[in-house]
Amino acid sequence: MSAQTLAEKMISKNHMGINIASVTIGVGILTFPRSLAKATGAFDGWISVVISGLCACLIGWLLAKLAARFPRKTFFEYSSIIASKPIAYILTFLVCIYTMLFVSFEIRAIGNIAKQYLFYNTPVEMITLSFLLIVQYSVVGSRIAMLRLNLLFLPVVLVVMFIVLLFTTQLFEIENIRPFFSSDWRSLLAGSKDVGLSYSGFEIILFYTMLMKNPQEGTRAVTLGLSIPFLLYMTIYMFVIGVFSADVATNLTYPTIELAKEVEIPGGFFERVESIFFTIWIMTIFNTCAMWLDITVLNLSSMFFNVHKTVWVLILSPVIYFVAMLPQNLVDFFTFADSVTYFGIAVVYLCPILLLIIAILRGVKSNE
């Protein structure tokens, strides 16, 4: 055992949970309070966060069950066992397109937001490119090492978020959050759909279960992994509404950034807390991006195993970069984001659930 190198080591249940939390916390955390406040128009949006969190948990549980049926098998391998080789090829290929588009989306988001708040003169192209280069670098290396970064970054992210929220408590106004339970169920459901987009990410369980020491623990990893973003979204939404009121939150482009900008540490010796907030947010996007790119490469190499990982990264990067540059403005970009997620719902939620049903009906199990 002790002779094992880092690359051969497997990941534990908790580590998998952290991976899921890191991949889920991404761009959505900045924008979801706006769409949720717009849909529900009140503090009650937290109910939407709960509803969509439960939905995500259920789907994640099903996906984990599917992956756990086939220990040490890649997504391509088990889908070809369940369905057939041609279908597996098509499905895996679609998944690759989805994960690749996701990387494009994330790096463009970094470009947009960094340009708006940090680098006024640097072209978006340059910010995006340099970020993509770093993501490439982390993906080309050892997979387990890349996943280890999540363990390193997530606590920092959570602590800083906690501090930001702690200092906004003095701006919290109780009249902003009342009345409770004023939205009807229809708007709550519409809100759940909007938050649901920010929960996407837990589908990595489909692909990373093969690295787990004990694949049967996948379901618990999903629960752990989703509970972190769930609690985070819940508190952020409550604070955004408490500090800004629903009317203002609807009219802010990035409510969470504005929340960080409102923070004033008493004493005046430290202003502009949002600079730290940006740092940690970029760290989470880095993790998200690296994992998505890694999954793309993982799936491609499972189909064509005689091509080296580095080659795939080098082939994919220009495509990712090109797609990332396609949206012309902010509205375009948000539409792009939504369509990627809807595509994802079909490819990584519905199809695998269908696969699970077929597997159960036909009684297919790994022949290990």
Place this chain on the structure above:
Amino acid sequence: MNRRLIFCSICLLLSTLLAGCWDQVQIEERGFVVGVAIDKPRTKEAEQQAKQEAPDKPQVKERFLVTHQFVVPGGLISGGQGSGGGQNTANEAYHNLISEGDSLFEISRELATRTSRTPFYQHMKILIVSEDVARTKNGLARALDFYLRDPDSIRSSKVFISNGPAKEVLEVKPKTEKLPAIYVNSIGENVNKNSRMLPEVRLGDVHEELLSPYSFVVPRVRPEEQEVKLAGAAVFTHDNQMIGFLGEEETEGLNFLTGKVSGGMVKGKFKNNLVSMNIQGIKHSIKADLRDRQHMKFTIEIECEGTLAESYAIMDSLNNTAMEKLEKVFAEEIERMSNDTIRKVHKQMKVDVIKLGSYLKQHHFSLWKKIRQDWETGQRLYEKSEITIQTKVYLRNIGAINRIERQNNR
């Protein structure tokens, strides 16, 4: 050997990238804006000049005269008379730049042609809008849009409405502070000493109020030669147009009605002698009788706690009945002030700055959904409502002494 050569050349090539930073701004090149004052231009001179230069340019009705207050870091060094920055002979720590135009952004950029340090808004402490601008339709919203939209500015700057030209606030010469903007900002933090000023209203709060369907108030500032007076409030209607000011005492009454008193004093008359109380805390609650929609009844209950601060009346303050009498005197005074305010905002101005609409929304939402359109507009249910006040004062302490003179002295 060949590999090493390639490695070295790659390193050299990459190092050229390090020198390229698009966003490098030296701290000496930043012009830290601490205060901004927005006025209406007094004369039409600049407007006509602009018209002559470009007759076909699209014309907008509003024009703004904006004063930016920049920090001059050399002037901040204390004691360095003449030695700290030889260029600054007056040794002033600030520099006001005044510019005119029809867009706030245009004005901000216009400054780039006149100062070596371009405006940087992330440390803006105060934003003063003059009464004239606030009184025009949508004036406040137009004046503040740029500062809210610009990602480079902060939502925590304090906002004031000036009684008179706003730029004079940034031109006062305070003796205690080097920067007029910081001086005004610090005064704004004294709310726990005096209840005649409104609690601070930040840029973010104004955004909230502009979007909300309620009327609102913003602190008033009045410039004088050497100082400013920060008391009173500017009243805005639900469609965000300013309709008038509340005086100092009316503002105090409003603070009692909304429960936003964190400190201050109340005067009263006890047996024809003056007594005053130091307020230490206030509790505020609203009770509503909503059975008749055309005639809603609100009862605002104010409970105030404080200590005796000054007493010209000679009496045994340690006596329980005397305490009770004093409490009653103060309660009556608070009631009087609040009633004066209600008379003004409820009967004269007809604006709901007491935030009863907000109360209804928070506690009687199903009713509020039905009457939302008829509150300050439409059927004007707010005007038709009735507001009564009940006050209770708790005098906790009489201070360090009981009597100042012998009783039979008088």
